[in-house]
Amino acid sequence: MAEPVQPQRGSILVTEPLPNLPLKGCFHYQEGYYYFRNVGNRILLGGARNTSFATENTTDTQVHPTIESALHTFLQEHFLVKGEVSISHQWSGTMGFTAGKMPVLHQPVKGLFQACGCNGMGVALTPILAKQWVNIL
Numbered sequence: 001m002a003e004p005v006q007p008q009r010g011s012i013l014v015t016e017p018l019p020n021l022p023l024k025g026c027f028h029y030q031e032g033y034y035y036f037r038n039v040g041n042r043i044l045l046g047g048a049r050n051t052s053f054a055t056e057n058t059t060d061t062q063v064h065p066t067i068e069s070a071l072h073t074f075l076q077e078h079f080l081v082k083g084e085v086s087i088s089h090q091w092s093g094t095m096g097f098t099a100g101k102m103p104v105l106h107q108p109v110k111g112l113f114q115a116c117g118c119n120g121m122g123v124a125l126t127p128i129l130a131k132q133w134v135n136i137l
């Protein structure tokens with residue numbers, strides 16, 4: 001029986017263009033609970049699940065007000081964005097988490113292989129998992 005995979009919602013926002021944005025590159029903060037990068041002269045900021053784990057244990061895609069507020073506060077405190085921040089895009093997605101922080105490799109039926117529960121690192125991990133799995137088959 002494969003280890004259970006729990007959903008955790010990840011929420012993202014993108015600001016309108018900000019004049020003289022000095023930020024260039026990808027960054028993370030607080031053990032990766034916050035992550036941000038520039039998209040041209042906009043800021044893409046995501047995370048803040050650690051401010052409200054219980055509400056984020058869901059497959060619902062509505063951005064929760066607690067998370068939205070935490071992301072806005074982060075923008076104002078860390079990028080010194082004064083006043084109301086104009087947000088051009090906002091969305092969320094669902095990640096799969098396991099209790100042991102290890103991904104789940106599962107063969108639900110003969111010939112079908114499933115790698116899931118990558119704890120928010122599915123892009124990075126799944127090609128490696130697939131390659132390793134093929135090598136041991």
Ligand SMILES: Cc1cc2nc3c(=O)[nH]c(=O)nc-3n(C[C@H](O)[C@H](O)[C@H](O)COP(=O)(O)OP(=O)(O)OC[C@H]3O[C@@H](n4cnc5c(N)ncnc54)[C@H](O)[C@@H]3O)c2cc1C
Pocket residue numbers: 009010011012046092093094095118120121122123124125
């Ligand atoms: C907020 C957030 C942040 C993340 N950050 C990272 C990160 O920093 N690093 C990292 O490695 N991973 C990260 N991930 C995880 C990563 O995005 C996923 O592991 C990866 O996208 C999974 O790829 P996939 O192709 O399996 O599924 P998806 O990318 O979800 O693609 C599935 C596609 O199938 C389509 N689809 C679904 N059902 C149907 C249907 N019935 N018919 C037709 N089409 C359908 C969907 O529309 C979608 O386009 C993050 C995920 C989220 C939500």
